[in-house]
Each structure stands twice: as C-alpha cells, then as structure tokens.
Amino acid sequence: MENNNLLMIPGPTPVPEKVLLAQTKHPIGHRSPEFSEIIGEINDNLKWLHQTQNDVLTLTASGTGAMEAGIINFLSPSDRVIVGCNGKFAERWAELCEAFGLQTERVNAEWGEALDPETIREKLEADTNKEIKAVIVTHSETSTGVLNDLETINRHVKNHGEALIMVDAVTSLGSVNLPIDQWGLDVVASGSQKGYMIPPGLGFVTISEKAWGRYETAKLPKFYFDLGEYRKSAGKNSTPYTPPINLMFGLQTALQMMREEGLDNIFARHERNTQATREAMKALGLPLLAPDNAASRAVTAVAPTTVDAEKVRSVMKKQFDISLAGGQNQLKGKIFRIGHLGFVAERDVLTVVSSLEVTLRELGHENMTPGAGVAAANRVLAES
Ligand SMILES: *Cc1c(COP(=O)(O)O)cnc(C)c1O
Numbered sequence: 001m002e003n004n005n006l007l008m009i010p011g012p013t014p015v016p017e018k019v020l021l022a023q024t025k026h027p028i029g030h031r032s033p034e035f036s037e038i039i040g041e042i043n044d045n046l047k048w049l050h051q052t053q054n055d056v057l058t059l060t061a062s063g064t065g066a067m068e069a070g071i072i073n074f075l076s077p078s079d080r081v082i083v084g085c086n087g088k089f090a091e092r093w094a095e096l097c098e099a100f101g102l103q104t105e106r107v108n109a110e111w112g113e114a115l116d117p118e119t120i121r122e123k124l125e126a127d128t129n130k131e132i133k134a135v136i137v138t139h140s141e142t143s144t145g146v147l148n149d150l151e152t153i154n155r156h157v158k159n160h161g162e163a164l165i166m167v168d169a170v171t172s173l174g175s176v177n178l179p180i181d182q183w184g185l186d187v188v189a190s191g192s193q194k195g196y197m198i199p200p201g202l203g204f205v206t207i208s209e210k211a212w213g214r215y216e217t218a219k220l221p222k223f224y225f226d227l228g229e230y231r232k233s234a235g236k237n238s239t240p241y242t243p244p245i246n247l248m249f250g251l252q253t254a255l256q257m258m259r260e261e262g263l264d265n266i267f268a269r270h271e272r273n274t275q276a277t278r279e280a281m282k283a284l285g286l287p288l289l290a291p292d293n294a295a296s297r298a299v300t301a302v303a304p305t306t307v308d309a310e311k312v313r314s315v316m317k318k319q320f321d322i323s324l325a326g327g328q329n330q331l332k333g334k335i336f337r338i339g340h341l342g343f344v345a346e347r348d349v350l351t352v353v354s355s356l357e358v359t360l361r362e363l364g365h366e367n368m369t370p371g372a373g374v375a376a377a378n379r380v381l382a383e384s
Contacts, residue, residue, distance in 0.1 A: 008352055009325040010142045010171055010299035012193040012200050013342035015250070019198055022253040027245040031238070035245070038252055040237040045255035049263075050173070050188065050206050052180040057230040058251075059203040060244055063170040063191025066203025068096055069225035070166055070187040071136070074211050076219040077101045079133040082123055082163075084115040084148065087141035088328045089168055097136070100220055111331060112301070114294035115148045121156040130162035133214075137165070140172035143328045145290040145301035145337060147176065154183050164211050170194050171298035173204075174258070175270040175341050186211040194298070197257065197343040198250040207231075270297040272384045273340040273349045276377040280353040283376035284360060285367050289335055298341035299325070307363040309336045315362060320355040346381050353377050 007014050028035055046056035059066055071093070075081070081102050083094040086109035097104040107123065109115045115137065124132060135157045139150045150167065157165040164186040172178055173188070174195025180188055185208065192202035207215075207227065215228060229240040258266060277300045281288055289301035304312065309327065313336050316322045325337040338352060353373045360368060 004321050006320075006322045006348060006351060008339045008344070008348065009323055010194070010337060010339035010341055011191070013195075013197065013339060014344065014348075015199060016197055016254070016257065016343050018257065019250045019254045023199075023246045023250040025246065025249055030242050030245060035248075036237040038248060039239065042248065042252055042255060043234060043237065045259060046204065049255065049258060050180050051178065051182070051263075052206050054181070054206050054208060055231055055234045056204055056206045057227055057234060058239070058243065058248075059205065059225070059230065060201065060241070061203040061225075062200060063168075063189065063194070063203055064092065064096075065225065066189040066191060066205045067093060067168055067170075069203070069222075069227055070189045070205045070207070071096060071134070072100055072218075072220045072222050072225065073207075073227045074164060074187065074214040074218050075100075075102060075133055076217070078103050080105065080131045081134045081136060082107055082120060082132055084120065084135070084137045084153070085109070086113060086115055086144065086146060086148070087111055087138065088143035089141060089170070090136075090138040091329075093136050093138065093168065112144050112146065112289040112303075113291070114146050115153065117149050117152040117156060120153055124156050124160040124163065127160065130160070132160065132163045134164045134166050136168075138168040139178070140169070140175065140296040140298050142171045142296070142299055143331065145288075145296045145299045146294050147172070147290075147296045148294070150178075151183060154185065158184065164208075164214065171296065171341055174266060175297040177263075177267055180206060184208065184210075192247065192251065195342050196251065197254040198247060201244050201247050202251065267297075268384070269346075270340065272381060273297075273344060273346060274300065275384070276346065276349050276380040277338055277340055277353070279376040279380050280349075280356075280373035283372040284357065285365070289331075298339065300338045300340065301327075301331075301335045302338065303335045304365070307360060307365045309334060311363055312336050312356070312359055315359045316355060319359065322352060322355055324352075350374060350377055350381075
C-alpha cells in the first residue's frame with residue numbers, strides 16, 4: 001500500500017496535514033508588510049515555546065547550523081570550552097569546537113549513560129582563573145535516547161560565573177520542560193524537523209543578555225551566521241537574508257497548533273508516549289539503552305539481545321511500513337530507536353508496539369507473551 005508510512009524516527013518527524021497544506025501557497029515577497037506580520041507572529045510564538053523574553057533567531061540551516069552559530073558568535077580562538085560527551089551529537093560539538101580552534105576538553109560518559117554533573121562541577125571549581133568560557137551540553141542525546149541533567153549542570157556553570165552554558169536542545173525543545181529564562185541558559189539551539197512538526201530546513205537559536213555581552217568581544221570569524229544581523233532584523237520583524245518563505249508558512253501554522261495544545265499538554269503527551277514505549281519494551285523482554293531516570297522524551301533506544309536490531313527495522317519497514325531509526329557509530333547494528341517526538345499520538349505508539357510484537361515473533365524472539373507489550377503500554381496510557 002502506498003503512502004502509508006509511519007515515520008517513527010527522531011527527525012525528520014511527522015508533519016500534520018494542516019502544516020503541509022499551509023506550505024503549498026505561492027511564495028510572497030520577504031520584504032512585504034504581509035510577510036513582516038507573519039514573522040512578528042512567529043517570533044512571539046517562538047518566545048512562548050522557548051519560555052523566554054529574549055529573541056529566538058531563525059536561521060535557514062539545519063540544527064547543526066544553529067548550534068554552530070550559537071558557538072562561534074560568543075567565543076574567540078583558543079578559548080577553553082568543556083563539552084559533555086556521551087553520544088554522537090555531543091561528539092559533533094566537540095569536533096566543531098576543534099574545527100574553530102577552541103581549546104576543547106571533553107567530559108565523557110558511556111554512550112547510553114547520562115553525563116555526571118559532578119565531573120563537570122569539579123572541572124569548573126578547579127578553574128579558579130576563570131579560563132573556561134563555555135560549557136556545551138546536548139540536553140537530549142538523540143543517538144542514545146539519554147536525557148542529561150541540564151538543570152544540575154547549569155547550576156554548576158552558574159556558580160562558576162564566567163562560563164556560558166550552551167545547549168543543544170534539538171530533541172528536547174518541545175518534548176520536555178526547558179524553562180530557558182528561569183534557568184538562565186545562555187545559548188539554546190534547535191531545528192525544525194524535530195519538535196516543531198515541520199520539515200527540515202530551519203534552525204533556531206536563542207541568546208541570553210549575558211551571551212550578547214560576549215558577542216561584543218568575540219573574535220571567531222563569521223558572516224552568514226553573524227547573529228548580530230539576525231537580532232537587528234528580528235527587531236524589525238524581518239530577516240537579514242531570504243528565508244524559506246513556504247517553510248515559514250508551515251512554521252506559522254505549526255506554532256498555532258502548539259499554542260492551542262498548550263505547553264503542559266505537549267510535555268504530558270511526550271511523557272505518556274515515552275513511558276508507554278519503555279514499559280512495552282520491558283514487557284517484551286527488550287533491554288533499553290538509557291536508564292529510567294535519564295530517558296529522553298523524544299526517542300527510545302532499544303538494544304535487543306535475542307534478535308538482530310537491523311532485522312527488526314527491516315521487517316517493520318517491509319511488513320508494516322513503519323520507519324524506525326538504527327544505531328549510529330559504535331551503536332550501529334546494536335540498537336534500534338523509536339522516535340516519539342513532535343506530531344506523534346498515542347495511537348502511533350500502540351501501532352508500533354503491536355507491529356513490533358509480530359515482528360519479534362517472526363524473528364524468533366522467545367519468552368514473550370503475545371499482547372504483553374500492548375497491555376503494558378495500555379496500562380501507562382490508562383493511568384496518565
Ligand atoms: C537532529 C539533531 C541535531 C541536528 O542535526 P541536523 O541534521 O543538523 O539538523 C543536533 N543535535 C541533536 C541532539 C539532534 O537530534
């Protein structure tokens with residue numbers, strides 16, 4: 001059957017019909033008053049979504065571009081930075097910092113475990129000369145399904161005083177509470193194809209007043225990603241360069257839908273879908289990579305021991321047209337990942353779990369009671 005794909009990967013995520021339709025209009029001029037009005041509405045709603053009074057800047061780039069912009073605008077060559085590394089995306093930020101000649105120190109944790117805030121605290125406390133200029137953390141590590149304890153890490157950074165906290169919130173924004181102003185996060189980056197319910201192509205970054213202070217003296221080279229230009233434009237409901245107009249139509253509609261649902265309801269839906277998925281996997285005898293107390297609300301990584309993870313993915317795709325993600329780097333072939341970020345309903349989770357039960361039986365996974373996964377998911381959904 002054509003056109004029946006259920007996209008359960010942690011990005012790109014499913015897009016509502018209403019958003020797709022909004023994008024099919026003819027483009028309008030990006031300097032027109034009509035478009036300016038749309039930018040104004042989008043910017044207000046982005047602030048709401050980010051729980052911040054600061055500007056949320058929209059870039060034509062994927063999440064990596066937003067993160068690069070967030071890092072290079074506030075630092076200078078050979079600045080010392082700490083990068084919390086427990087997965088593929090965190091590694092990327094360390095490599096990015098190295099590419100720009102920053103003195104990069106990794107604080108490592110096993111892939112599948114959360115960062116230990118204590119090791120970061122120790123490094124910060126030992127830095128009495130205040131040489132550390134930034135601590136960079138991936139909040140929800142999509143490659144492993146781990147949610148790092150950003151609140152605690154941020155508290156240690158605040159005690160240090162000098163370092164900025166820079167956050168990859170690409171799969172945490174819109175899935176779990178992230179009170180940016182209340183926590184005083186300095187740089188927070190995200191991307192459109194994750195929690196925003198729109199296709200890939202936009203990156204977002206929000207900046208604290210403290211970080212803007214550093215912008216004045218930061219010396220890394222920049223041009224297209226010079227955020228000062230985006231900030232000036234945002235103040236005039238405009239953009240420095242031509243934005244993807246039709247993607248912006250989609251964003252306008254998606255943000256309206258999110259406001260209608262409400263932040264608390266969005267977070268509660270992600271929490272329910274996460275718990276339902278995790279309890280179902282446990283009931284089916286499938287080990288989870290991330291521990292219960294550090295579970296991403298965007299993606300669940302499953303590390304089967306009795307069946308081949310890649311075979312699970314291929315049967316799920318062939319027989320049910322359900323797309324699951326595989327493992328990356330050293331986790332390739334060892335895990336499959338179920339995305340439940342953005343426009344994902346309880347129905348979708350139940351569909352994945354029941355289809356997975358059939359798949360597991362076909363692949364010879366033993367010690368499984370048929371229906372046990374669905375029953376476990378059902379219990380979570382009925383209780384919450
Ligand atoms: C998807 C993702 C990114 C950004 O990837 P792009 O392909 O550049 O959009 C960054 N960090 C995390 C945690 C992600 O999941």
